[in-house]
Amino acid sequence: MNPLKTLHAEQDQAVWLDFVARGFVQEGGLKRLVDEDGLRGVTSNPAIFEKAIGHSDEYDDALKAAGDERVIDLYEGLAIADIQAAADVLRPVYEASGGQDGFVSLEVSPYLALDTAETLDEARRLHKAVARDNLMVKVPATPQGIPAIRDLTADGININVTLLFAQGAYEQVANAYIEGLEKFAARGGDVGRVASVASFFVSRIDAAVDKLLDETIAAANDPDEKAALEGLKGKVAIANAKLAYQRYKRLFAGERWQTLSAKGAHPQRLLWASTGTKNKAYSDVLYVEELIGPNTVNTIPPATMDAFRDHGKVRASLEEGVDEAERVLAHLAKAGIDLDAVARQLVEEGVQLFVDAADKVLGAVAGKRQTFLAAGLDRQALALGSLDAPVKTAIETWRKDGLVRRLWQRDAQVWSGADEAQWLGWLTIVEDEAKKAAEYAAFSAEVKQEGFTDAVVLGMGGSSLGPEVLAETYGHQPGFPRLRILDSTDPDEVRAVEAAVNLERTLFIVASKSGSTLEPNVFRDYFLGRMRDVVGPDKAGRHFVAVTDPGSAMEKAAKDDGFRRIFYGVKQIGGRYSVLSAFGLVPAAAMGLDVAAFLASARTMVRSCGSDVPPDLNPGVQLGLAMGTAATEEGRDKVTLIASPGIDTFGAWAEQLIAESTGKEGKGLIPIDNEPLAAPAAYGKDRFFVYLRLDEGADPAQDAAVKALEEAGHPVVRIALASKSSLPQEFFRFEIATAVAGAVLGINPFDQPDVEASKIKTRELFSAAEKDGALPAETPVAEDDGFALYTDAANADALRKAGAGSDPESWIKAQVGRVGAGDYVALLAYVTRNPEHLKPLQEARVALRETQHVATCAEFGPRFLHSTGQAYKGGPDSGVFLQITSEAPDLAIPGRSLGFATVIAAQARGDFGVLSERGRRALRVHIKGDVAKGLDRLKSALS
Ligand SMILES: O=P(O)(O)OC[C@H]1O[C@](O)(CO)[C@@H](O)[C@@H]1O
Numbered sequence: 001m002n003p004l005k006t007l008h009a010e011q012d013q014a015v016w017l018d019f020v021a022r023g024f025v026q027e028g029g030l031k032r033l034v035d036e037d038g039l040r041g042v043t044s045n046p047a048i049f050e051k052a053i054g055h056s057d058e059y060d061d062a063l064k065a066a067g068d069e070r071v072i073d074l075y076e077g078l079a080i081a082d083i084q085a086a087a088d089v090l091r092p093v094y095e096a097s098g099g100q101d102g103f104v105s106l107e108v109s110p111y112l113a114l115d116t117a118e119t120l121d122e123a124r125r126l127h128k129a130v131a132r133d134n135l136m137v138k139v140p141a142t143p144q145g146i147p148a149i150r151d152l153t154a155d156g157i158n159i160n161v162t163l164l165f166a167q168g169a170y171e172q173v174a175n176a177y178i179e180g181l182e183k184f185a186a187r188g189g190d191v192g193r194v195a196s197v198a199s200f201f202v203s204r205i206d207a208a209v210d211k212l213l214d215e216t217i218a219a220a221n222d223p224d225e226k227a228a229l230e231g232l233k234g235k236v237a238i239a240n241a242k243l244a245y246q247r248y249k250r251l252f253a254g255e256r257w258q259t260l261s262a263k264g265a266h267p268q269r270l271l272w273a274s275t276g277t278k279n280k281a282y283s284d285v286l287y288v289e290e291l292i293g294p295n296t297v298n299t300i301p302p303a304t305m306d307a308f309r310d311h312g313k314v315r316a317s318l319e320e321g322v323d324e325a326e327r328v329l330a331h332l333a334k335a336g337i338d339l340d341a342v343a344r345q346l347v348e349e350g351v352q353l354f355v356d357a358a359d360k361v362l363g364a365v366a367g368k369r370q371t372f373l374a375a376g377l378d379r380q381a382l383a384l385g386s387l388d389a390p391v392k393t394a395i396e397t398w399r400k401d402g403l404v405r406r407l408w409q410r411d412a413q414v415w416s417g418a419d420e421a422q423w424l425g426w427l428t429i430v431e432d433e434a435k436k437a438a439e440y441a442a443f444s445a446e447v448k449q450e451g452f453t454d455a456v457v458l459g460m461g462g463s464s465l466g467p468e469v470l471a472e473t474y475g476h477q478p479g480f481p482r483l484r485i486l487d488s489t490d491p492d493e494v495r496a497v498e499a500a501v502n503l504e505r506t507l508f509i510v511a512s513k514s515g516s517t518l519e520p521n522v523f524r525d526y527f528l529g530r531m532r533d534v535v536g537p538d539k540a541g542r543h544f545v546a547v548t549d550p551g552s553a554m555e556k557a558a559k560d561d562g563f564r565r566i567f568y569g570v571k572q573i574g575g576r577y578s579v580l581s582a583f584g585l586v587p588a589a590a591m592g593l594d595v596a597a598f599l600a601s602a603r604t605m606v607r608s609c610g611s612d613v614p615p616d617l618n619p620g621v622q623l624g625l626a627m628g629t630a631a632t633e634e635g636r637d638k639v640t641l642i643a644s645p646g647i648d649t650f651g652a653w654a655e656q657l658i659a660e661s662t663g664k665e666g667k668g669l670i671p672i673d674n675e676p677l678a679a680p681a682a683y684g685k686d687r688f689f690v691y692l693r694l695d696e697g698a699d700p701a702q703d704a705a706v707k708a709l710e711e712a713g714h715p716v717v718r719i720a721l722a723s724k725s726s727l728p729q730e731f732f733r734f735e736i737a738t739a740v741a742g743a744v745l746g747i748n749p750f751d752q753p754d755v756e757a758s759k760i761k762t763r764e765l766f767s768a769a770e771k772d773g774a775l776p777a778e779t780p781v782a783e784d785d786g787f788a789l790y791t792d793a794a795n796a797d798a799l800r801k802a803g804a805g806s807d808p809e810s811w812i813k814a815q816v817g818r819v820g821a822g823d824y825v826a827l828l829a830y831v832t833r834n835p836e837h838l839k840p841l842q843e844a845r846v847a848l849r850e851t852q853h854v855a856t857c858a859e860f861g862p863r864f865l866h867s868t869g870q871a872y873k874g875g876p877d878s879g880v881f882l883q884i885t886s887e888a889p890d891l892a893i894p895g896r897s898l899g900f901a902t903v904i905a906a907q908a909r910g911d912f913g914v915l916s917e918r919g920r921r922a923l924r925v926h927i928k929g930d931v932a933k934g935l936d937r938l939k940s941a942l943s
Pocket residue numbers: 460461462463511512513514515516517520574575576660752755756865866867
């Protein structure tokens with residue numbers, strides 16, 4: 001008879017197979033083993049699935065068919081299907097054995113091995129999902145696993161206890177089983193239908209102990225002792241297993257067990273696992289031949305099975321030489337090798353090995369998912385040059401420490417251990433909002449029905465920049481209102497919005513999470529006043545909707561003023577992370593975008609960046625680690641954003657996210673948006689480039705410039721979008737990336753302490769001005785017909801020392817003279833934001849970059865105060881600032897004694913005050929009269 005068959009027929013030992021794979025089961029390989037070798041069970045573990053799924057294309061069809069699912073669901077779908085198929089093949093064995101054999105084992109996620117409650121949930125979930133009577137759920141015998149083993153047994157679930165190495169742990173496991181059965185019986189369960197095995201690992205013990213023996217032998221002097229120790233090699237694992245078997249016999253005897261046995265309970269069989277020979281010097285059937293005994297199981301890997309079938313010898317070996325086994329272990333102890341310590345370490349390593357395998361198999365599935373999604377997922381490619389090695393190290397650290405999972409579990413320790421956990425609502429908002437897609441569609445239809453021609457978002461920062469990207473990227477949708485944004489207190493800008501729309505057919509979307517931000521409140525006061533004039537006080541509210549967080553003052557006011565509707569944000573989401581919540585979706589719906597499709601696109605990226613996707617395949621995490629590491633390792637903290645025409649306003653949203661999140665405590669990333677591209681030599685070693693390329697309509701000049709940057713050794717991340725419709729993916733990618741970069745920098749990426757400071761200053765200044773009738777007078781440090789220059793005493797002192805004299809130009813030159821390598825220059829213009837004003841600022845940037853070799857920013861106030869302003873004040877002290885103010889004719893605000901001109905002036909002063917307090921290099925250039933002329937003069941001075 002085939003020796004494999006003989007094991008069961010003559011020795012009452014069940015042979016199980018330590019392997020599973022799709023083709024093997026589907027093509028009849030497993031059935032053949034059952035028929036020909038008398039196979040009675042199957043075990044799997046994460047490493048086995050890693051081999052099966054990670055290294056073959058057998059699963060590709062299933063993965064292709066599944067499409068855009070979560071990676072863990074894809075993986076589990078494959079694994080569960082294999083386990084079910086194997087269970088069905090073994091069902092006849094199960095039936096014939098009266099439910100005592102014919103099992104297939106599936107292991108709980110190794111990520112949970114150190115958590116009792118999660119292990120319990122997971123085991124119950126798998127038990128239900130597989131839905132086969134002959135399933136055994138594998139639970140590791142970690143200290144946390146043991147109570148779970150007891151409770152699962154008490155549920156009547158069949159458990160395969162895995163990662164057992166030590167006698168002590170085995171005793172606890174057996175007792176947990178007995179206790180579980182007692183509970184199950186007490187609940188009226190039929191203990192006779194419960195089966196369990198305790199998987200005692202064998203070869204891994206020899207591998208570990210032999211190594212220690214070699215070290216001990218090397219250190220020993222006595223040749224006899226050396227020889228005696230040599231004789232222990234390859235013996236310890238078997239001795240340990242033999243003694244475990246003796247213990248088994250004792251544990252499943254005696255009164256306590258007899259009570260259960262009388263109710264039909266079956267002992268928990270010992271299963272020899274890890275029985276493939278690892279050391280080639282030993283017999284290839286060692287761990288089968290030496291462990292043959294009744295009522296046990298040996299789960300054998302395929303190669304060992306082939307070997308045993310070929311030349312295995314069957315004898316009742318398990319009860320042979322028990323005394324010798326005791327002597328082996330005693331000798332080992334005498335030699336100073338602590339087997340319990342080895343076992344403890346093997347459990348730890350065992351968990352980690354399975355974690356590594358799970359990471360690999362999830363990575364493999366994630367990689368295939370990406371491939372099969374093809375153009376459905378925006379592609380990302382990193383060319384990091386010298387940053388490659390440190391980023392790889394960071395990726396490995398994140399993998400080993402399970403940081404992606406911890407981020408998703410909202411563990412504040414990923415960042416600074418402050419209140420980060422309360423600000424992670426954006427992680428799950430896409431799924432939550434998708435449930436409301438029909439509501440958004442109804443709102444969209446309502447807006448269309450009403451015949452609004454314009455919809456104007458009144459908000460700042462996170463409440464306006466996302467909607468602006470949507471308005472600019474997707475443009476006017478026929479039949480729907482044109483989406484416009486107002487995020488400036490510049491009187492001319494307010495006037496321009498009013499002039500552009502027909503108020504009678506305009507819908508205003510007042511957006512403020514806090515409800516207390518100054519600008520949206522004054523915009524609202526202004527346009528509500530105008531609307532009352534135009535359509536009458538009763539109807540005005542119908543032209544307004546509010547988007548705000550529950551309980552805000554804005555909510556109350558909106559109710560009082562009879563707003564058409566109030567949409568709510570989520571308090572656990574900060575403004576800059578809110579675009580995929582109502583703050584982006586309400587404007588999206590108003591302008592006629594398909595919110596369901598929008599969210600479906602975002603969800604593809606959410607899933608690609610999931611907790612189940614290891615860092616090296618997780619696009620958001622990868623980008624974040626690259627950005628963060630670039631700053632910490634190489635001082636490449638100027639994240640330079642390049643985007644194809646058509647999606648180029650994305651940068652203004654991303655710069656808020658990056659700057660306001662990371663720029664604090666003297667650290668941070670400085671986003672550089674909308675800076676004209678140049679040849680590589682124009683850039684310093686402080687740059688990190690991110691290129692968002694739109695496949696349809698990419699600019700060849702940008703392509704060429706980016707290629708040149710890459711070839712010159714600058715780190716470049718390329719993100720390719722097949723079409724504009726996949727832009728929602730980028731919102732989420734950048735959110736994860738920013739959160740991860742924040743973790744690398746060790747800051748809290750969800751607060752904005754320095755923005756708050758300037759808000760307070762502005763409020764104080766404005767209130768005082770309302771009392772006094774005007775802002776306090778200031779004395780310029782230099783002045784002529786066109787410019788008046790202001791700064792604080794410390795800056796004035798430094799600038800005078802650097803050559804500033806009586807004429808404005810000398811001050812500007814001195815300010816530019818303070819710029820050094822690694823610095824950036826920021827032009828902070830409190831002027832009307834329009835192309836005419838942007839042009840000279842852009843030209844000045846180019847000139848500054850050429851002469852000073854530094855990164856440059858051009859920002860419009862007050863909008864940047866709610867965006868990059870945080871990093872300018874709180875980030876690295878590498879900014880050189882030129883604030884630009886102007887004098888637009890005032891515009892009154894209903895209910896306020898002073899108008900928009902004072903608001904914007906107070907904002908500029910508040911901003912400057914905080915820059916001064918932070919000791920930043922700042923100079924204010926006030927343009928008298930014509931702004932365009934003043935900007936041209938400034939440009940010349942800067943060139
Ligand atoms: O939506 P709110 O509360 O009006 O805030 C607007 C913006 O102001 C800030 O708090 C900074 O000033 C941003 O973070 C935010 O996006």
